[in-house]
Amino acid sequence: MSELVGPVEIVGTGLLGTSIGLACRRAGLEVLLSDSSPEHVRTASGLGAGRPRTDDDRPQLVVVAVPPDHLGTVIATALRETDAVVTDVGSVKSGPLSAVAGEPRAHRYVGSHPMAGSERSGPLAGSGSLFDGRPWAITPHTGSDPDAVELVEELVRLCGAVPVWLTPAEHDRAVARTSHVPHLLASLVAARLADGPENHLALSGQGVRDVTRVAAGDPRLYGQIVSANAEAVLALLGEVRTELDRVIDAVGSGDRTALQGMLEQGVAGTQAIPGKHGGPVRPMRSVWVSVPDHPGELARLLADAVASEVNIEDIRIDHDPGRPVGLVELVVEERRAEHLLTSLESRDWVTHR
Ligand SMILES: NC(=O)c1ccc[n+]([C@@H]2O[C@H](COP(=O)([O-])OP(=O)(O)OC[C@H]3O[C@@H](n4cnc5c(N)ncnc54)[C@H](O)[C@@H]3O)[C@@H](O)[C@H]2O)c1
Ligand SMILES: O=C(O)C(=O)C[C@]1(C(=O)O)C=C[C@@H](O)C=C1
Numbered sequence: 001m002s003e004l005v006g007p008v009e010i011v012g013t014g015l016l017g018t019s020i021g022l023a024c025r026r027a028g029l030e031v032l033l034s035d036s037s038p039e040h041v042r043t044a045s046g047l048g049a050g051r052p053r054t055d056d057d058r059p060q061l062v063v064v065a066v067p068p069d070h071l072g073t074v075i076a077t078a079l080r081e082t083d084a085v086v087t088d089v090g091s092v093k094s095g096p097l098s099a100v101a102g103e104p105r106a107h108r109y110v111g112s113h114p115m116a117g118s119e120r121s122g123p124l125a126g127s128g129s130l131f132d133g134r135p136w137a138i139t140p141h142t143g144s145d146p147d148a149v150e151l152v153e154e155l156v157r158l159c160g161a162v163p164v165w166l167t168p169a170e171h172d173r174a175v176a177r178t179s180h181v182p183h184l185l186a187s188l189v190a191a192r193l194a195d196g197p198e199n200h201l202a203l204s205g206q207g208v209r210d211v212t213r214v215a216a217g218d219p220r221l222y223g224q225i226v227s228a229n230a231e232a233v234l235a236l237l238g239e240v241r242t243e244l245d246r247v248i249d250a251v252g253s254g255d256r257t258a259l260q261g262m263l264e265q266g267v268a269g270t271q272a273i274p275g276k277h278g279g280p281v282r283p284m285r286s287v288w289v290s291v292p293d294h295p296g297e298l299a300r301l302l303a304d305a306v307a308s309e310v311n312i313e314d315i316r317i318d319h320d321p322g323r324p325v326g327l328v329e330l331v332v333e334e335r336r337a338e339h340l341l342t343s344l345e346s347r348d349w350v351t352h353r
Helices: 015-026 038-046 068-081 094-100 146-158 168-194 206-216 219-228 230-253 256-272 297-307 334-346
Strands: 008-011 031-034 061-064 085-088 111-114 135-139 162-165 284-292 314-318 325-333 350-352
Touching (some): 068 094, 094 168, 111 168, 135 168, 146 162, 168 206, 168 219, 168 230, 206 314, 284 297, 284 334, 297 325
Antiparallel strands (some): 111 135, 284 350, 314 325
């Protein structure tokens, strides 16, 4: 049984690399940082994600967190220049594997992919709690050393994530469905807003923000991700095209039954997404609270929610700078929502039922 004692080297100190560095430091491991941008290494070090790697360092585990186009080269270099186990966190797994397959050192390589991130890039977007409770795919290849797989599993658990084992090919089909096609469709919807008249855009509510958030991600990064998974993405885009034609027909002909059938499939899709911790979906409900735009009010609301002994599963803040009051959405288990509402109201919060 291999034990992760460090040092852990992180190549690529952007959003993902810095977040992993912070999580490893939190667990007391020594973390070595490198990046083609010295400025990113400086920033990540300053944030407490580790220290710059030197030539004398001997990492136990190398985590490659560079953009997809560079993964293969950087993984191969790490295998050649160290004795370490090497993993990467790239969003597509077949490409990096084919870059090292057949190499004598490939037994030390185990691919992985945390299903956590953000529409932001770079070290300043990093967070040590990014992976808490999130699925993190581990995708060993047939030649992966079992000790190397165990070490990567330890990294995943140490970062607070939940390991999910898949083959590289199955992983790529899975993320085409859960990440890459959703991203493309979010971009298509968001693009319809770019030149929208101002008085139309003034009516942007939470719905359009929910549907388009990921579309703000770096186009260069997502261009590389989607291109690297073209086959699986294309198969699903073909399905979407067929369905889009059906929607156009149903709306155009006023076929309410067909339209409703399509919307019902959408409801079924949202219900198929597992709960945050990987278990079955627990019904959730949003509790809306008005929060005055004064320093400390949000902290007071959260303290009152904690005092109500209700677990907050998610929180969103809708704050229009022109308004003196922000609207905070607390997402809680449905069965606890009424208790939270009553408890907050008894503490003089204005809720929206
Ligand atoms: N953004 C997400 O939500 C997310 C989530 C899971 C996995 N990923 C994957 O993680 C990887 C990193 O993504 P990110 O969002 O952290 O990107 P990022 O742009 O924030 O960081 C990438 C870092 O890699 C550095 N870099 C680029 N080429 C390099 C090279 N050849 N050698 C060393 N450093 C190099 C860049 O300077 C940058 O600091 C990608 O492969 C991506 O597919 C991203
Ligand atoms: O939460 C987000 O912002 C993300 O887009 C994260 C997300 C995802 O689609 O779930 C994006 C790409 C990664 O490869 C993994 C995770």
